[in-house]
Amino acid sequence: MTPVDTLGRPLRDLRISVTDRCNFRCVYCMPKEVFGRDFKFLDRSQILTFEEIARLAGVFVGLGVEKIRITGGEPLVRRDIEELVGQLSRVPGLHDLTLTTNGSLLSRAKAQALSDAGLRRITISLDSLDDEVFRVMNDVKFPVSVVLDAIDSALAAGLTPVKVDTVVRRGMNEAGIADLAGRFRGTGVIVRFIEYMDVGNTNGWRMDDVVPASEVVARIAERWPLEPVDANYFGEVAERWRYADGAGEIGIISSVTRPFCASCTRARLSAEGKLYTCLFASKGEDLRALLRGGASDDAIAARLSVVWGARDDRYSEIRTSNTPRGPKVEMSHIGG
């Protein structure tokens, strides 16, 4: 039976981080000063194998999870990730399987391999069309053109609808919001603008750096009038807006200014097998110990139900500028 938490929210989505490593150092996620040469990433033996992940996924789906997103760190730095996609796509009862990537390693061949393995659609992160701005934000001087090629590769492989996720950070990329929206108008690609969040402890977040969702909508609507669209389903994170002239839609993820904890049905599994019930959690439940300790699927399911049943997370609803920023898990550790 699907577990329901103390606030009446069922367990429906699972985000699986397959690695804590990444080839980018986005300033809002893995700042170089912290994730430098001396940073100690997880060892291979500490991270879950594909078989362990697929087994846990089966237990989650048995409990009512309908949607799985593979994330990271950068999921495509994990070798043969399409093998995991294949294993997850064969989990009976799973309705939706997707993956979030920075696109840097998404060649035509990789996109096709992921599609052949059973990936249905994909989200590619891109913060700006301006090469200078993008290079500063990813902080490894990675060019925009390669990510645009990755988007084309995803389209060619039928990983649709392709979504493009853009984190908006004040003073960095807000001037390019409308250009990004314009680039994908009429292409079927859905751009989603995400408010910069205070995840983890390392990105030096300040409320002043957040560009509110209302401002993002206003900047785009100035050029192309927008109208709101109803959510696709309960718990959808992005607010949907469509162009009045029929050129498609955009999404807005306003986790800071209009939080959506009341409908948050997401669990997160870290690369080392810890279960987090909130993006802003400080502690996770060690599922790897259960797996490697010989627990049965039923015993794991029972534990998951207890953990979810006790859940009362609603960090974004109670956050203020003064919220103490205690130790929290890093975004690169549990994925977005």
Ligand code: SAM
């Ligand atoms: N490396 C992949 C990527 O960048 O798409 C997947 C993992 S990344 C942690 C997932 C998403 O989280 C990305 O779209 C990224 O832009 C977003 N993200 C990271 N740090 C964030 C922050 N502080 N606030 C809002 N979104 C953030």
Ligand code: SF4
């Ligand atoms: Fe890497 Fe994604 Fe974080 Fe950027 S947002 S540092 S690409 S994990």
Ligand code: SF4
């Ligand atoms: Fe869900 Fe936590 Fe984000 Fe609220 S703050 S929407 S409970 S992950």
